[in-house]
Amino acid sequence: MHKEKQQNIKALFPPRPEEPQESDCCGSGCSPCVFDIYHLQLLEWKKQCSDILCNAGCYSKTSDGETNEPLLSPIKFSPFQLLSVQQHTHNTFLYLFQAVRANSEPDQESAVTEYTYVKRPLGISVGQHLVMRCSSDGNQNTVVTRAYTPISDLRASNVGQFEVLIKLYENGKMSKYIQNMKKNDIVEWRGPCGNFTYMPNSCRHLLMFCAGTGIAPMYPIAKSVTENDLDDTFVHLLFACRCFEDILLRNEMQQLSLYWNFSAEIFLSQVESTAESQTRYGECVKKGRIDKGVVIERLAGKTLQQVSILICGTKSFNKDMINYVKHVGVPDDNIHLF
Ligand SMILES: Cc1cc2nc3c(=O)[nH]c(=O)nc-3n(C[C@H](O)[C@H](O)[C@H](O)COP(=O)(O)OP(=O)(O)OC[C@H]3O[C@@H](n4cnc5c(N)ncnc54)[C@H](O)[C@@H]3O)c2cc1C
The missing domain is CATH 2.40.30.10 (Translation factors)
Incomplete structure (x- = not known):
């Protein structure tokens, strides 16, 4: 999308709700708390912006003058x-x-x-x-x-x-x-x-945890962030695979890594070593699993309110990742499971 068009679309977004200061909360367990209200406002704002983006980008005119409504239906094949x-x-x-x-x-x-x-x-x-x-x-x-x-x-x-x-x-x-x-x-x-909607700049850090074909939803999201000059979100992808042969979308990840705001780490659980001969230029490949220690390290020093977590893998992988990020203190609203 052209930069000028993106700017025009962004100008249509309603103002982003203002995040309360820690001192705005009285700490006595009010229901709803100022932070609950802020999160509801933020969800509504994301939805409004998403509708604007969708109307502006998805439904372009066709050259043959056909009706321009989406082709797919969620209920009809x-x-x-x-x-x-x-x-x-x-x-x-x-x-x-x-x-x-x-x-x-x-x-x-x-x-x-x-x-x-x-x-x-x-x-x-x-x-x-x-x-x-x-x-x-x-x-x-x-x-x-x-x-x-x-x-x-x-x-x-x-x-x-x-x-x-x-x-x-x-x-x-x-x-x-x-x-x-x-x-x-x-x-x-x-x-x-699926109820996932991505809003540009809605968080500072987008952390993606995936295993196997769980990379499928992550790749287009990461690509949309890097290709949008107006999106300043940092994307970090942690990809769990068994061995080098199982790494999916390897070329695509290398391409994304050329952007300033994308980085990836590949964790191989069933290799003897991550010999350099098999690692490609610019790749970060590690031996082992994405465990609690890794998650704690990647979240250290980040303002957790500004971190969004995306998770997609097997049932046990998803369960582990959710436990780890919750343990660190990422708010539930900032965690999305595909
Ligand atoms: C929202 C969503 C999105 C998905 N997107 C993709 C995608 O983009 N690409 C893709 O390849 N798959 C994706 N899947 C998984 C896909 O829907 C099927 O489950 C998968 O293709 C297996 O179907 P099947 O009928 O061949 O196997 P089944 O007959 O359902 O299963 C046969 C055997 O295959 C093995 N198996 C099946 N699924 C898995 C699994 N996920 N992990 C480990 N072992 C498994 C098990 O041993 C199982 O007993 C997605 C699933 C969901 C819920």
Whole structure:
């Protein structure tokens, strides 16, 4: 987005609520306390700003004069065509989808349904996810639905496209279906889902804790921060993986690390050592897990009211991270679990 346009949009934001001083609180447990009121005001302000951003950025005019409403529905599945499949690591693949519409008249000779690309905005924000539906044999009783988080940005989303990074599990129901998907196949998706909204400059430090494919919501959020010249938020990503081969979006993280306000640490739990030969230029790779000590260290010296924490991983990973950040004293409102 152009700088001038961003400035114009920012000018439409309502004034940010003023944070009370410690001395404004009488310390006698009033309900609501001045800080409770401030947090409610802050949530409302974030929502208002998010609506303004959404209206300004997501729903741009289409060249073919079609209606400009979002293509997706959170309750109704819509058809998407698989444009490409790209192997990412040994067990993850990138899938690019395009919104399509079935032509009303099937092809006369083959009786096969033809599809036309629909290049309209999807209306999906960074960090939100979509739900895919499939049936391995066309039978309603064997329908499987699973959530996946687009890693692509608004540019793709504005022309009806999105990309997902999917890890395939040997015995996974949806994994089996996805393994057999071919280019040009039609797949059904609904969404967007998830209540995360990112507001530029709404915190000073954005700390992201993720494991495995839990990096999917983090990457587009970090990218949106670094690409916005007006966003002064520091983003620090802590990524838990087993070994070098499991590191996802490695090139993408290296690219983000070129920005002044993004840094990442990769923690490998199942390696003998983090030999330099396998570590790339500019990467910070460590042997071990993201434990309590690491979390305490990364939060030390920061004003916790100005820190936002994002967490996405396995159930046990999420539980541990929440416990650690709460232990340090990060307020509940500043913690988001995907
Ligand atoms: C909000 C949300 C967003 C998600 N985004 C993504 C995404 O962007 N990319 C992505 O790859 N996945 C994502 N997932 C996970 C995804 O929805 C599926 O759970 C996953 O693809 C496995 O589905 P399946 O049917 O193949 O396996 P299932 O049939 O559900 O499970 C089969 C076996 O696979 C293993 N398994 C399945 N899921 C996991 C897991 N998360 N961790 C460890 N082992 C597991 C287990 O051994 C399990 O017994 C997301 C999940 C949620 C809730």
